[in-house]
Amino acid sequence: MQQGQPSAFPPLPSATLHILVALASGEKHGYAIMRDVEVLSDGAVRMGPGTLYGSIKRMLADGLIEETEERPDPDLDDQRRRYYMLTGLGERVRVAELQRLEALVRRAGSPDWARRRVPRLGEA
Amino acid sequence: MASTRSATRQQAMYRALLVLYPRSFRRDYSEPMAQLFGDQLGHAGWRVWLRAVPDLTRTVPTERIEEIMARLGTGARVAALAFIVVGAVAVSVGLGGGAVPILAIAFVAVLITQRRLFASTRHGEHAPLRAAAVQAWWAPLAALLGVAMVVGGIGTIFEAHNWGGRVFGSALLLAFGGGMLFGLMRRPFDRLAGNSMILLATIPALAFFWVIVPAVLAILVWIGVMSSGFSDRSPAAPAMP
Numbered sequence: 001m002q003q004g005q006p007s008a009f010p011p012l013p014s015a016t017l018h019i020l021v022a023l024a025s026g027e028k029h030g031y032a033i034m035r036d037v038e039v040l041s042d043g044a045v046r047m048g049p050g051t052l053y054g055s056i057k058r059m060l061a062d063g064l065i066e067e068t069e070e071r072p073d074p075d076l077d078d079q080r081r082r083y084y085m086l087t088g089l090g091e092r093v094r095v096a097e098l099q100r101l102e103a104l105v106r107r108a109g110s111p112d113w114a115r116r117r118v119p120r121l122g123e124a
Numbered sequence: 125m126a127s128t129r130s131a132t133r134q135q136a137m138y139r140a141l142l143v144l145y146p147r148s149f150r151r152d153y154s155e156p157m158a159q160l161f162g163d164q165l166g167h168a169g170w171r172v173w174l175r176a177v178p179d180l181t182r183t184v185p186t187e188r189i190e191e192i193m194a195r196l197g198t199g200a201r202v203a204a205l206a207f208i209v210v211g212a213v214a215v216s217v218g219l220g221g222g223a224v225p226i227l228a229i230a231f232v233a234v235l236i237t238q239r240r241l242f243a244s245t246r247h248g249e250h251a252p253l254r255a256a257a258v259q260a261w262w263a264p265l266a267a268l269l270g271v272a273m274v275v276g277g278i279g280t281i282f283e284a285h286n287w288g289g290r291v292f293g294s295a296l297l298l299a300f301g302g303g304m305l306f307g308l309m310r311r312p313f314d315r316l317a318g319n320s321m322i323l324l325a326t327i328p329a330l331a332f333f334w335v336i337v338p339a340v341l342a343i344l345v346w347i348g349v350m351s352s353g354f355s356d357r358s359p360a361a362p363a364m365p
Contacts, residue, residue: 030156031163048179049157049164050145054187057153082156 006092009062010100015055018045020064020086020094027068027085030056056084064090135162138176144184146191200312206267213268262348266308266322269329269341273301300325316355323349 012020022028022036034047047055059065068083086094107113138161142154164172215226277297281290304325311318326345329338 030160034160034164046175048175048183049160050179050183050187052160053153053157054149054183057149078159080155080159 006089006096009064009093010097012093012097013055014045015047015051016059016064017094017097018047019052019055019059020090020097023065023084023086023090024094027083029081029083031081033084059090063087064093131162131165134165134170134173141180144180145187148191149187203263203267203308203312206264206308209264210267210271260348260352262345262352263308265341265348266304266345269338269345270301270304270308270325272338273297273304273325273328275301277301297328300328315353319349319354 018037018040019033021040022033025036028036030049030052034052037045037047056065060067064087065084066087068085070083135158139154139158142150142157145154161172161176164175274297277294280294280297303321307318307321307325309318310321323346326342329335329342333339
């Protein structure tokens with residue numbers, strides 16, 4: 001696969017997609033990402049620290065996100081926190097994956113698809 | 125909400141559990157992970173453990189396997205593959221046909237949960253087992269041959285009809301089988317020596333060519349060894365003036 005090709009990534013693991021979507025609204029630290037993922041998924045996806053940072057590690061290696069150099073104002077937040085943001089590739093991969101899922105939902109919900117009835121085993 | 129003292133103690137406990145992760149992962153992420161756990165603790169109290177423990181049990185093996193595979197050379201990855209294949213064969217022989225679904229389920233589970241070990245991704249190093257399988261597909265066959273000779277050698281000690289067979293037959297099979305396995309282990313460090321031992325150890329399988337399966341395995345091993353480069357020794361460096 002070629003590096004930098006968004007089409008080479010989907011389907012993404014659930015955690016990766018949720019993190020990409022959470023970071024679409026701007027740079028965030030780990031806890032903020034985790035909270036946003038919970039809100040985005042109505043509480044259905046609850047990541048632990050291992051899942052979150054394991055995914056972040058792989059996403060950094062794949063060039064989907066990057067750690068920002070700037071640190072928050074010490075009065076506003078803990079300076080030790082690491083902030084992450086989407087790269088150009090990460091943004092393109094996020095869009096490609098969401099389009100794929102949209103197409104899937106559209107197709108799955110269409111009456112044509114629901115009418116397709118597969119005969120059971122033994123039926124003529 | 126946890127009291128400050130209790131929260132500090134629980135965070136220290138979680139930090140201690142992070143030792144289960146590989147060192148490189150810990151170096152990069154133990155601090156933010158402990159901080160994240162502390163944030164969750166402040167928000168949800170002790171219930172955060174209900175999420176943290178399953179998270180640890182799920183992610184520690186993943187990070188461990190990934191770290192081991194990234195650190196191993198191709199030869200060691202091949203040895204791991206060979207070990208898996210030989211183990212699967214041993215289980216099949218031991219359990220008979222019942223082992224097939226067990227092995228199939230285990231294989232599919234590994235394939236699904238550890239897709240990175242096999243899948244072709246952006247970076248070659250993210251598919252270590254696939255790279256190993258492509259570069260040294262023949263090594264599991266050699267390992268199988270080696271183990272078969274060792275097992276045959278041990279069996280000969282008890283089953284041969286005379287002392288000559290017991291002593292010479294078993295000694296030869298054990299020597300060749302051991303040589304094959306030792307050659308496989310030696311190959312990553314000294315390819316010429318390792319390959320030489322592997323090819324020498326195929327002699328019994330080729331000599332008794334009418335026992336068709338070992339002979340075919342030996343031929344495949346020869347093809348594999350010769351096609352992957354018998355020696356990787358670079359030419360001697362020119363003498364310094």
